Amino acid sequence: MSDRKLAEQMLGYSQRVVTKEAQVTPEEVQFLIDLMRTNAKVSRPVTVEQVVDFSFLEKARRDLGLTR
Numbered sequence: 001m002s003d004r005k006l007a008e009q010m011l012g013y014s015q016r017v018v019t020k021e022a023q024v025t026p027e028e029v030q031f032l033i034d035l036m037r038t039n040a041k042v043s044r045p046v047t048v049e050q051v052v053d054f055s056f057l058e059k060a061r062r063d064l065g066l067t068r
Contacts, residue, residue: 006039024056 021061026048033046 010039012034026052 010032013032016065029048029052033048033051037043
């Protein structure tokens with residue numbers, strides 16, 4: 001990504017959505033995807049399932065004894 005201002009904006013949005021405990025809902029991820037699509041002028045729909053595999057997070061949280 002060559003647009004520093006856009007990258008900073010995207011990071012700011014991401015930091016508001018993703019917590020230190022890596023708890024994020026599919027709805028929050030979809031919000032970020034849609035925001036990035038708009039900024040990048042991408043018209044094709046992109047779903048959470050196409051971008052994120054929550055199974056790794058769920059397994060790690062189970063292994064660590066963490067719950068949502």
